[in-house]
Amino acid sequence: MPDEIVLKVENLSKFFPMKKSVFSRAKHFLHAVDNLNFQIEKGKVLSLVGESGCGKTTTGKTILKLYEPTGGKITFLGKDVTHLHETEDKKWFHSKTQMIFQDPFESLNPRKTIFDIVAEPMNIQNFGTLRKRELMVMDILKRVGISPPDAFLWRYPHELSGGQRQRVAIARALVMKPEFVVADEPTSMLDVSIRTQVMKLMMELIKEMNMSFLYITHDLAVARYMADEISVMYLGRMVEYANSEELINNPLHPYTKALISAVPVPDPEFKRKSVEIKGGIGKPIDPLPRCRFYDRCPFAMEICNQKEPELLDVGQNHKVACFLYKKDGGTIA
């Protein structure tokens, strides 16, 4: 099936209570993720981009059940997984999903050998004999470029470089051939030459295993390279969504435009125009029912202060949440 939907997220929200003390009831909420809708097809990569604090990590963790959602629905391989109660269901879900974290220094248990770290998902699932596990660990280590694998099996994370550690983290995530992976800034701690190696490696593995990825990054250039589709977040909301090339070459939302124009260009003869938005990013605590970009937007109108724009398809699956645009194309101006 070419268009099989692996993950579907409907009105997904995650609010964090702002408590004064453990005894008081929360009166205020931080809307870290607010009403997200998107889906990922089999073998496709969707990238979530946006500045720090916009809700990327919270989205990834809520989908993978590391946080209980405040509202909305998550469907995975056709099954409602919003709330998993049965042990069997949890086991099934966690056998088919994985997360790769930003910091390979923190995400690997320093007291475990490389073999134990990579074999862990198999142990949890009670998968295979020891011999089978050994073969699979060797296999995936070789695949991620840790070679020769037997020279690394009994080493510890601190004996490896940052790049090697992230390769091990990728090996652990992929050893059971998951259907869906959340990768949260997996290369942002790595050095340039190593970063490119790891990006290319992930691209190859995604194609080879036909996996679906939610690829989180603050770097639009990385998103363009890794993802089929890009979605831009701002203060908990998805403000724009499109095919990667379309989003980079034809951004519509004023925030996306600012974000793209702020990216430095590796060409000393190119004179880039400066960004023209005011102020800095705040926190979405009890946000008012208006556009969240309102106080920084150079195009803000009366209506933007009165209600929140919805994410609308303006044509060819390019979606934008901004009153400057109308459904199925056309601008109001």
Next chain:
Amino acid sequence: MKAVLEIKNLKMYYDTQAGQVKAADDISFSLYEGESMGLVGESGCGKTSVSMSIMRLLPENARIISGNIFFGGKDIVKLSNEEMNKIRWAGISMIFQAAMNSLNPVYRVGDQIIEAITTHEPDVTFEEARQRVASLYKLVGLDPERMDNYPHEYSGGMKQRAVIAMSLACNPKLIIADEPTTALDVIVQDTILRELEKIQKKLNMSMIYISHDIAVIAEVASKIAIMYAGKIVEMSDSVTIFKRPAHPYTVGLMSSFPSIRGAKKELVTIPGEPPNLLNAPDHCRFAPRCPFATDECWKKEPSYEEIEDNHFVACFHPQNLKKQVRANAG
């Protein structure tokens, strides 16, 4: 043009239990008045070590083995601590890596800058210093009314602006900015880079920008030095470095960055990892990763030479030279 800073064959090594770490190994470059230079390289290649040598702020186990650092006609390497104290901040100042996190949380931000001024210029009164901080705030795009706030009341970008204001406090001739925007989001980075550029031009200061990000360097520097494993392997004006990189490491670096401009390109990877600087080998340090390596490269180190006008490279087989380009075209 007058050289503000001239470094000649600087060697700075760290002594460790495991052996000698050659963090700055035979570094030479000059920086002219009003010039901005980018120092580029991956982490651990020695960028901070070079700047800490210039500031003479070195840890106990660091030793300047040989070489000279001329600033204002004096060799910094030979100065006494008192003489160096006079140059630091007033002559050369530095925006340290992650400095915005080192503002003291219990003091008001303005007071911390006032203290920096009165320490180096004891004749300046408190009121005068306060006035100066207020105008520095305006210069870096901060509201002077925020002087009396504490660091936690500032956003990341505001803290970085305050740190920049502090580095300007005593009118230095040279500023070294060590990864000044690495921890910041891209829109904040953009405004801060513009601000720095504007101030540098306005005050005609010389700057050394340190970064691992070649795109940032392309926008702020007129000349670029590429470091690899403790050495400068290539240096020229920015356009030459980007359009005709000669050292194989620079060539690789230039095509390994994804970009949002132009057509989507296939990324080129440099195989392997940067070497440990402990007990460095006596052959070319890039040889294990170099696609052009020959026997010669494994036998001795290439010397650092001016292969074209104002284009310095340390490599036995430099690429994209004007002669080669012409030969290829013809």
